[in-house]
Every structure is written in structure tokens, then in C-alpha cells.
Amino acid sequence: MKYRKLGPYQASAISYGDMPLAIEGRPDRATAIGVIHDVLDAGVTHIDTAWAYYPSGEVPQYGEKLAAEALHSWHGDQSKVTIATKVGHFRNFTDGKPTWGIDDDPEHLKARAHESADALGVDTIDLLYSHRPSPDVPYEKVIGALADLVDEEVAATVGISNADPEQIRLAHRILGEKLVAVQNQFSPGFTSSEPEIEVTGELGLAFVAWSPLGGYRAALDQERFEPFQKVADARGISRAQVILAWELSKGPHVIPIPGSHRSATILDSLKAADLELTADELAALG
């Protein structure tokens, strides 16, 4: 495994997001704990979760409690592992289908952050994100709540998620060194976040790439993924490894967080940290 800077932490270049282990379609709890143990054994030092990782209609914070239970029952050096979480989303139903609501009321964000610390079993959360800007709350107020949470030592560092370049610059102006990461969607099928990769690089922030393999819930744009499959076939490795290595090549501050329902897929993906694509391969991938 190789490591990259995530504020004061050394994050595995390929890190892990536990959403598929926590929401609709999740495996049983023992299997999920086993997946996280396998990931930690393989050298992952950064697990991403969220207050809102639970199935709609069920008890919140399943993903946070899962990450904490897995870490605390792991035999390795727990002090090297960063658990990042997010507040601001909650699960809902729209027309009977599970959806994600946003509640960015600053007082609610602070209350959720305290609940997150409790679920993670810590006094101070390593890295706490605002999960998503709300059209109903001025972003300055969301960022102000994050600043207060660092001052109150509820969070050691903070990040923002699903933010555009203007929001990133605003957060950086208000938070200064407290802000260490931006977590946005990025994959071969979702490249519109390239400006955010650029601005995070310029500001010295980590860019944490969510759904880096295209996500498991949406159909992939096969045409866009085809060049990655070609490189993978030529090398005799998985397409996932090629995608993740391409993402790492976008900058030394990029940290993809693939998810999985099982160990086999994520353990394969982690090999991307040591995969160097050639200049010709990268040119073909765009």
C-alpha cells in the first residue's frame, strides 16, 4: 500500500467507503465486519462513513457504528486508522422509494456531529464533513458550524462534500487549516469534478473521490468505460484497478474511496495503489 496526505493523517492511497455495507442491500453485520477487517489487514488507514449510512426508515448511524465496531475489534494498530464521517444528510422516502434528504440547519449539524462522535466511540472525530450543501441554508452558516465544531474539539479536522470550486474557496477562506479535504464524485463516467480536483490541489487540500468506480447503483456508460477495459485486458488485471490508478494519476492529492459488498472486490481494487500506468495508457484513457 502507498499513502497520501489527508490533512495531518497518512491515508492509504486507495481508501474505503462503507456505504454499501450499511444501506439497502447491505450484507449481514458479521460479513460486513469481516470486510472491514480484511481491508484494514491490507493496509487501508482511512475509512469513510456517514451519519446517514443506514436504510431508509431504519435506525440512523449504522455505518458509523459498523466502522467503529470493526476498528475496535481489529488486531492491528488502531491509532494509524482515520475514520471520516459526514453530517447533513438523512434517509427518507419519496413516492415510496428510499431517498436522501438534506438538513443543514447549523444547530442540527452540531447535534448530529455529537451523535457521530458517540457512535464512533471518540471524544473528537478525526475528520468531519458537511455531507452536502442545502439550497435552504447559506453555505457560510454550514461552514461556521464546522468551524465551531473544531473549536469545541468535536472534530479535529473538517471537510466539505459535493461542493463546487466557489464553495471550496469560501470554505477555505473561513476555515483555513481546519479544512483538509473535499469529497466529490469522480469516475470515468463523472469527470465534471475536474475543476474541483484542480482547486483542491492549488489550496493544498485532499480530493477524496466518491463512487470512483461509477457507483454500484447506476448503469455504467459502457462507451466511457471501454478504454479502461482494453488496458485491463492487455495487462490481465481488473478494470477497477485501471480506473483507480488513472484517478491516482490525476494528482498526488487524489484519494479514491471505492466501496464493496464483499472482500474479493475491494482487495482487488486496493492493488491499484501500486499500479503505474504508462504515459501511452494514460493518454488513451484521457
Ligand SMILES: NC(=O)c1ccc[n+]([C@@H]2O[C@H](COP(=O)([O-])OP(=O)(O)OC[C@H]3O[C@@H](n4cnc5c(N)ncnc54)[C@H](OP(=O)(O)O)[C@@H]3O)[C@@H](O)[C@H]2O)c1
Ligand atoms: N459524499 C457523498 O455524497 C457520497 C456519495 C456516494 C458515495 N460516497 C462514498 O463513496 C464510497 C464508494 O462509492 P460507491 O460504493 O457508491 O461506488 P464505487 O466504489 O464506485 O463502486 C462500488 C462497486 O464497485 C464494485 N467493485 C469494487 N471493487 C471492484 C473490483 N475490483 N472489481 C469489480 N467490482 C468492484 C463493488 O462490487 P461488490 O458490490 O460486488 O463488492 C461495488 O458494487 C461509498 O462507500 C461512500 O463512502 C460518498
